[in-house]
Amino acid sequence: MAEPLLRVENLKTQFFTDAGTVRAVDGISFEVHEGEIVGLVGESGAGKSVASMSLLRLIESPGEIVGGEITYKGETIFGLEEGPDGDLQRRDDMLSNEEMRTRIRGNEIAVIFQDPMESLNPVFTVGGQLREFIELNRDLAKREAKREAIRMLREVGIPDPEQRYEEYPHQFSGGMRQRVLIAMALACEPSLIIADEPTTALDVTVEGQIIELVDDLQEKYGTSFIWVTHDMGVVAEICDRVNVMYLGEIVEQAPVDDLFHATKHPYTNALLNSMPRPDRTVEELDPIEGVMPEAISPPSGCRFHPRCPDAREVCQRVHPEAKVVDQADGHSHRAACVKHDVFDAGYDESVPLEAEPQVTAGTPGGGEDR
Ligand SMILES: Nc1ncnc2c1ncn2[C@@H]1O[C@H](COP(=O)(O)OP(=O)(O)OP(=O)(O)O)[C@@H](O)[C@H]1O
Numbered sequence: 001m002a003e004p005l006l007r008v009e010n011l012k013t014q015f016f017t018d019a020g021t022v023r024a025v026d027g028i029s030f031e032v033h034e035g036e037i038v039g040l041v042g043e044s045g046a047g048k049s050v051a052s053m054s055l056l057r058l059i060e061s062p063g064e065i066v067g068g069e070i071t072y073k074g075e076t077i078f079g080l081e082e083g084p085d086g087d088l089q090r091r092d093d094m095l096s097n098e099e100m101r102t103r104i105r106g107n108e109i110a111v112i113f114q115d116p117m118e119s120l121n122p123v124f125t126v127g128g129q130l131r132e133f134i135e136l137n138r139d140l141a142k143r144e145a146k147r148e149a150i151r152m153l154r155e156v157g158i159p160d161p162e163q164r165y166e167e168y169p170h171q172f173s174g175g176m177r178q179r180v181l182i183a184m185a186l187a188c189e190p191s192l193i194i195a196d197e198p199t200t201a202l203d204v205t206v207e208g209q210i211i212e213l214v215d216d217l218q219e220k221y222g223t224s225f226i227w228v229t230h231d232m233g234v235v236a237e238i239c240d241r242v243n244v245m246y247l248g249e250i251v252e253q254a255p256v257d258d259l260f261h262a263t264k265h266p267y268t269n270a271l272l273n274s275m276p277r278p279d280r281t282v283e284e285l286d287p288i289e290g291v292m293p294e295a296i297s298p299p300s301g302c303r304f305h306p307r308c309p310d311a312r313e314v315c316q317r318v319h320p321e322a323k324v325v326d327q328a329d330g331h332s333h334r335a336a337c338v339k340h341d342v343f344d345a346g347y348d349e350s351v352p353l354e355a356e357p358q359v360t361a362g363t364p365g366g367g368e369d370r
């Protein structure tokens with residue numbers, strides 16, 4: 001298989017707070033190949049956004065990437081090596097902050113956030129902002145940049161783009177604003193777009209339209225996506241491959257069909273059971289027991305064991321790294337759960353744990369109102 005566009009290996013990002021060290025991203029590894037839509041899914045606080053921001057090196061104090069490697073098109077976005085005094089230091093070939101700003105962010109890797117109002121300036125027209133962005137990043141003259149901005153607005157399905165070019169963000173609906181952000185993300189024809197819950201604030205119909213638009217544009221431009229969401233329904237619609245995150249770790253990684261139909265991790269199973277589906281009534285929904293613990297003091301052993309219906313005594317002791325448990329479509333299916341034989345951790349002989357009675361949470365990530 002061709003070299004991936006993006007390779008993330010054992011990435012660790014932590015926040016050093018007064019209350020202690022938050023291990024927000026704790027050793028995740030995944031790849032994005034050209035033209036793929038790769039999902040990053042999990043409950044609120046799992047580390048999805050911190051992982052995304054780490055890829056762009058946008059982590060601010062008290063946060064810091066403390067380990068691992070990020071390679072994009074053969075260049076090192078992040079990497080450490082042992083220095084002369086034995087301490088870890090940033091590698092020589094790591095891209096500089098200047099290169100990240102001018103060459104990578106926006107041009108190579110663009111990002112779309114959940115709330116377009118945070119990314120758009122309310123006091124300038126939508127068209128003006130898009131034009132300026134294109135002018136700055138693509139070295140076009142003002143008139144050409146304007147023509148290009150209007151073309152992009154049309155491309156993302158905004159009706160009357162010449163007219164809407166002159167309007168302000170508040171004159172756009174939520175869905176239309178999100179289309180503007182997609183236009184902005186696409187404007188420099190990046191190879192990778194990171195979309196962090198871009199449809200979460202939208203109603204279901206508009207969400208469906210945006211997803212359809214992204215699917216079309218993805219096909220047309222061949223752009224790769226990292227799609228961050230807590231919604232398994234969205235994952236099913238848009239993703240090729242999926243990474244399921246729990247408390248800073250990737251607990252399952254598989255092509256989308258295998259994730260849904262040959263699920264290997266109890267947490268993924270719980271996410272799927274808590275998801276509304278056309279073939280089940282609301283009463284049949286099965287919220288995941290308990291709430292996700294704080295990343296500051298994760299449980300021993302498997303971090304999911306206190307909430308896991310399959311948990312046995314061994315799960316309190318053994319902390320499983322994701323391992324290949326199956327092969328599908330030339331892609332590995334990985335899971336971090338010792339109930340699989342490859343772990344050889346004595347799961348079969350181990351004593352089942354009583355499910356601890358817990359405060360029950362709603363469905364993950366506040367998905368219940370949708
Ligand atoms: N600036 C910060 N300071 C301290 N802790 C932080 C900071 N930013 C994030 N965290 C912690 O990092 C962990 C991961 O947060 P993150 O925002 O990545 O979760 P998420 O999966 O994106 O959740 P959501 O679905 O709510 O967006 C959480 O425990 C969060 O509290």
Ligand code: NI
Pocket residue numbers: 048049050196
């Ligand atoms: Ni987030």
